[in-house]
Amino acid sequence: MSSHGIRDKVAIVGMGCTQFGEHWDRSVDDMLTDAAHEAYASAGVEQDDIDAFWLGTMGSGVSGLTLSKPLQLDYKPVTRLENMCATGSEAFRNAAYAVASGAYDMVMAIGVEKLKDSGYSGLTGARPPSDGTDSSITAPATFSLLAPAYAHKYGLDEDTMKEVLTRIAWKNHRNGALNPRAQFRKEVAKETIAGSPLIAGPLGIFDCSGVSDGSAAAVLVRAEDAHKYCDNPLYIKALSFASGPATGALDSTYDYTTFREVQASATEAYKQAGITDPRSQIAMAEVHDCFTPTELVLMEDLGFAERGLGWKEAMAGTFDLDGDLPVNPDGGLKSFGHPIGASGLRMLFECWLQLRGQAPPERQIPSVTEQGKTLGLTHNLGGQPGAAVSFVSVVGSELG
Amino acid sequence: MGRGVIAYGAYVPYWRLDRSKITAVMGSGGGRGHRAVASYDEDTTTMGVEAARNALRGTDIVPDSVLFSTANPAYMDKTNASAIHAALDLPRSAWAVDAGGAPRSSEAVWALAAANRGTNLAIASDLRTGRPTSSDEAGGGDGAAAFVFGDDSVSPVLCEWLGGAVATAEFTDRYRQPGDAFSRIWEERFGEQVYLPLANDAIERALADASVGLDEIDKIAIVGMHARAVRGLSRVAGDKLVTDLTGEIGNTGSAHPAVVLAAILDEATPGETILLVHLADGATVDVLRTTDAIADHTPFASVRSQIDRGNDALDYNKYLTWRGFLDREPPRRPDPERPGAPPAFRSEDWKYAFVGSRDRSSGAIHLPPMRVSMEGGAVDDMERVRMADIPATIATFTVDRLAFSLSPPMVAVVIDYDGGGRFQAEMTDVDPDEVRIGDRVEMTFRRLYSAEGIHNYFWKARPAAG
Numbered sequence: 001m002s003s004h005g006i007r008d009k010v011a012i013v014g015m016g017c018t019q020f021g022e023h024w025d026r027s028v029d030d031m032l033t034d035a036a037h038e039a040y041a042s043a044g045v046e047q048d049d050i051d052a053f054w055l056g057t058m059g060s061g062v063s064g065l066t067l068s069k070p071l072q073l074d075y076k077p078v079t080r081l082e083n084m085c086a087t088g089s090e091a092f093r094n095a096a097y098a099v100a101s102g103a104y105d106m107v108m109a110i111g112v113e114k115l116k117d118s119g120y121s122g123l124t125g126a127r128p129p130s131d132g133t134d135s136s137i138t139a140p141a142t143f144s145l146l147a148p149a150y151a152h153k154y155g156l157d158e159d160t161m162k163e164v165l166t167r168i169a170w171k172n173h174r175n176g177a178l179n180p181r182a183q184f185r186k187e188v189a190k191e192t193i194a195g196s197p198l199i200a201g202p203l204g205i206f207d208c209s210g211v212s213d214g215s216a217a218a219v220l221v222r223a224e225d226a227h228k229y230c231d232n233p234l235y236i237k238a239l240s241f242a243s244g245p246a247t248g249a250l251d252s253t254y255d256y257t258t259f260r261e262v263q264a265s266a267t268e269a270y271k272q273a274g275i276t277d278p279r280s281q282i283a284m285a286e287v288h289d290c291f292t293p294t295e296l297v298l299m300e301d302l303g304f305a306e307r308g309l310g311w312k313e314a315m316a317g318t319f320d321l322d323g324d325l326p327v328n329p330d331g332g333l334k335s336f337g338h339p340i341g342a343s344g345l346r347m348l349f350e351c352w353l354q355l356r357g358q359a360p361p362e363r364q365i366p367s368v369t370e371q372g373k374t375l376g377l378t379h380n381l382g383g384q385p386g387a388a389v390s391f392v393s394v395v396g397s398e399l400g
Numbered sequence: 401m402g403r404g405v406i407a408y409g410a411y412v413p414y415w416r417l418d419r420s421k422i423t424a425v426m427g428s429g430g431g432r433g434h435r436a437v438a439s440y441d442e443d444t445t446t447m448g449v450e451a452a453r454n455a456l457r458g459t460d461i462v463p464d465s466v467l468f469s470t471a472n473p474a475y476m477d478k479t480n481a482s483a484i485h486a487a488l489d490l491p492r493s494a495w496a497v498d499a500g501g502a503p504r505s506s507e508a509v510w511a512l513a514a515a516n517r518g519t520n521l522a523i524a525s526d527l528r529t530g531r532p533t534s535s536d537e538a539g540g541g542d543g544a545a546a547f548v549f550g551d552d553s554v555s556p557v558l559c560e561w562l563g564g565a566v567a568t569a570e571f572t573d574r575y576r577q578p579g580d581a582f583s584r585i586w587e588e589r590f591g592e593q594v595y596l597p598l599a600n601d602a603i604e605r606a607l608a609d610a611s612v613g614l615d616e617i618d619k620i621a622i623v624g625m626h627a628r629a630v631r632g633l634s635r636v637a638g639d640k641l642v643t644d645l646t647g648e649i650g651n652t653g654s655a656h657p658a659v660v661l662a663a664i665l666d667e668a669t670p671g672e673t674i675l676l677v678h679l680a681d682g683a684t685v686d687v688l689r690t691t692d693a694i695a696d697h698t699p700f701a702s703v704r705s706q707i708d709r710g711n712d713a714l715d716y717n718k719y720l721t722w723r724g725f726l727d728r729e730p731p732r733r734p735d736p737e738r739p740g741a742p743p744a745f746r747s748e749d750w751k752y753a754f755v756g757s758r759d760r761s762s763g764a765i766h767l768p769p770m771r772v773s774m775e776g777g778a779v780d781d782m783e784r785v786r787m788a789d790i791p792a793t794i795a796t797f798t799v800d801r802l803a804f805s806l807s808p809p810m811v812a813v814v815i816d817y818d819g820g821g822r823f824q825a826e827m828t829d830v831d832p833d834e835v836r837i838g839d840r841v842e843m844t845f846r847r848l849y850s851a852e853g854i855h856n857y858f859w860k861a862r863p864a865a866g
Contacts, residue, residue: 121732122802131747132739132848132856133768135824137812141800145814149796152837201798247774249824250766252816256796 003240005272006100008399011226011233012218014043017349020214020337021183028060028114028215029070035215035342036071036110043219043229047071050219051104053078056091056111057341059125067110082341084382085290086241087111089344089391092218093239099220106225110217111346113339122211123340135249137200139290140208142384144201146293149256154308162202164311165292166194169206169334171320172289176331178321178363183210183337207292212337216345218352223399232356234348237375237394238272240265248386261390262301262381269392270303273375278303279325282394283373284354284365286347288381289332299327302379302392326365329354344380344391351376355397374398404557404691406519407461407548409454409699410662411447412649412706413438414829414862419538421716429533434712435650438542440722440807441828441846444470444525445480446857449487449845451544451655452523456488457700457789461548461555463488464518465495467509471654472527473500474847474855476578483857484523486752487845489786503625504680506654510547514561519550526653529723531582539627541650545658556693559665561686562673563610567602568682569594574625581725588628595629599683603675606685617687618672619664623657624679633677640675648707661688663703670695701865709865713831722807733804738851749784754843754859756821757782765821785821787843791864792817794839799832806849813861815841829862840864 016038018031026034032055040047055067055078064078083090088111095109118124123139135142151161170190176182188206196204219229226233242264248254266278275281285302289295299310304325305318313319319327330336330350333343353359354368355376367373380391415437422430438447448468456463466488468481481496490496499508506524513522528540551557573591576583585591599622607614620637623644624630634641644651644660652659657678664674670692678684720726739751749755750768757769764775765785772779792815801809811827813835827835828846841861848856 119732120734124734127737129737129740129743131743131751133747133751133858135812136736136803136826136848137798137800137810138733138802140802141798141810141812144798144800145796145812148798148837152796198799199802200800245774249814250770250822251764251774252795252820252822254822256814 013229014219017216031215039217054095056087086382089380111341112215141200143291172334176335184335209333210337214339238269240268246387273394347378404560406555411451416712433647447544448525451546463521469506489753543652565605567598602683610687754788
């Protein structure tokens with residue numbers, strides 16, 4: 001028994017992504033229609049060319065009908081799936097396997113979420129009936145558990161920790177300011193970020209990702225067919241997924257400065273893609289910066305920084321747009337926004353633009369244009385520290 | 401074979417309201433001193449559990465019954481003692497029953513516990529409210545006490561009952577319609593003049609019943625909700641009178657006779673004779689004597705230590721909010737969902753008794769209990785492990801300002817138990833700014849919230865005593 005991956009077997013030949021934000025004037029149907037048709041146009045195909053669909057949404061609809069009705073699909077298979085905040089990536093992964101298996105020639109992975117119709121702050125979701133003993137703290141609170149644990153382990157005082165988190169938010173807002181599809185499109189001063197009202201632990205409102213509506217889609221074909229549709233397709237190098245035993249809150253050896261699920265999924269992805277030194281080999285990464293301490297810890301879990309040194313690298317600008325390894329050049333969840341089911345595909349959309357040199361010039365990363373790096377990584381996380389699902393993909397603009 | 405009190409404990413909640421804060425806000429009411437305040441997550445059932453834990457801790461007593469009395473029940477129609485029974489992890493064979501209504505009802509559980517064969521746990525608990533600026537608001541207090549009656553073959557008797565008497569009369573002193581948030585009180589001079597002769601009569605007969613002369617009494621405790629009558633009767637007690645604690649914690653109604661008796665026993669020496677007078681719709685008088693065994697008894701949490709631990713930083717507006725008298729804007733979050741009856745029933749051991757599972761081969765402790773071990777993956781090779789009384793240390797924490805809470809912000813901690821086991825718990829009785837990694841905590845039984853008429857009981861962490 002072994003995991004083999006599908007390196008260079010499947011390619012992305014078209015993508016679409018709506019603007020993310022508070023779309024009071026657009027429904028789930030509207031956003032799915034926009035993202036799907038942008039992807040068709042991007043690939044130069046018609047809807048009828050797509051053989052099967054994978055729809056990711058956490059709570060904006062159930063069943064394949066959520067997609068087949070607004071798109072008026074002609075009795076095609078639609079799989080609706082959910083895997084918490086990694087839902088969009090999961091749609092992509094399963095769609096890719098369907099192509100790799102030979103079952104279909106051309107498929108679509110599409111994700112959508114409509115969060116702003118609930119009237120609540122932050123994320124909400126129906127849970128099955130329970131005994132009432134489950135933790136009821138919010139998502140920002142669960143991720144804020146990382147901050148004091150990290151600071152305590154590596155000897156950062158509270159002020160330094162806050163500076164590190166603030167800089168991560170500042171960087172992602174700065175990137176988002178250059179992105180016309182982002183929810184928040186302006187730079188935010190560090191003082192404003194640091195002084196924003198507290199939400200959970202040391203996290204202020206600016207340490208949290210944008211709650212938004214949006215949709216993103218990709219058209220996938222076998223790699224050997226890719227050039228029929230696209231001069232410069234993106235090849236899938238690795239797809240990995242880890243669903244943890246959720247023992248962080250049971251196991252005293254877990255210290256809340258890492259995601260074991262991320263380590264496992266990154267190791268697997270690097271093996272599939274043949275990556276030995278991610279820090280130097282990867283041109284860019286889109287990571288799951290749901291809250292600022294998450295991005296900090298991810299830099300270490302993904303092997304971009306040594307253990308305990310991620311905060312120094314973040315402060316030094318390593319992950320800035322013009323740094324050694326740009327992270328979240330599109331603004332990330334922080335400022336692009338986080339419509340759950342769409343986010344994983346939105347990350348791939350930035351790889352689609354950057355690795356193919358099609359990002360707007362003001363945010364086109366030099367690691368691609370000047371250093372000629374060809375690989376991008378996306379990382380998508382669901383759950384909370386100690387109880388998470390983690391997805392890692394590596395995509396590249398070249399075969400081999 | 402001797403029979404009497406073989407264990408006891410009281411519970412005084414952590415929070416105090418400085419009565420002058422009432423006056424400062426309202427311009428009237430209030431007064432001097434403090435009243436004990438049940439936190440937003442406490443009710444008479446949870447306080448009853450804490451009192452019983454204080455009584456039973458350090459003993460191997462397993463009561464045959466839980467007899468619970470309160471004038472402020474969390475549920476009607478559903479027995480509250482069954483939740484206490486579950487929280488104490490008592491066997492199915494133990495009886496659990498409520499006696500509710502007036503503060504005088506608590507006498508029924510003491511009497512039943514003393515008279516019924518076996519080992520019987522009697523608990524009285526009360527949460528006293530009053531209309532803003534009323535004497536009930538300032539003079540009331542919240543708390544509970546638990547007494548275990550049994551044979552000295554089970555555990556040494558600490559205190560024996562020598563005799564007693566009652567006087568009963570029908571008169572309208574204090575009264576409340578079911579569902580009302582406050583009691584009403586008749587003009588207080590009337591009550592005083594009804595109570596005093598009833599009490600004197602009952603005292604005389606109680607002494608005769610116990611064959612004890614007044615001069616042989618070492619300590620006199622006079623307890624009752626009618627403060628003026630208590631003061632009037634106290635004048636004749638002289639220097640044998642012990643404090644009724646109302647200045648420091650207020651009057652805890654149904655629980656108060658037992659709370660005061662617990663405070664006396666905490667400091668008692670062998671052979672002390674105690675006269676306990678309870679004024680409530682008449683007078684009930686008991687004559688008690690401590691045994692030699694009291695010399696070797698160290699209370700797990702004395703009444704005095706709990707009074708001294710109190711925190712009077714509570715503001716009046718927060719007090720009113722906790723009691724439901726101020727309806728504040730909730731966070732923009734969904735209301736909490738009611739716990740499902742079948743899942744709660746399935747997890748009775750976990751939810752109420754805080755029992756996890758321990759892998760017999762690896763020793764790994766799982767909270768909540770699991771069938772498959774996180775270490776080694778053994779299936780169904782677990783034993784039950786009760787964690788309610790095991791102290792723990794904070795591994796990390798947060799202050800959640802977004803979550804729904806009856807008293808935001810919610811403090812959450814990840815804690816590691818001494819000897820193994822980890823849990824992510826809500827924390828209570830704590831200043832959110834004071835929480836630190838490495839702090840020591842202990843578990844306490846609380847009401848997380850109520851939804852659609854169901855109280856959601858579970859365990860929280862609180863700062864460790866001492």
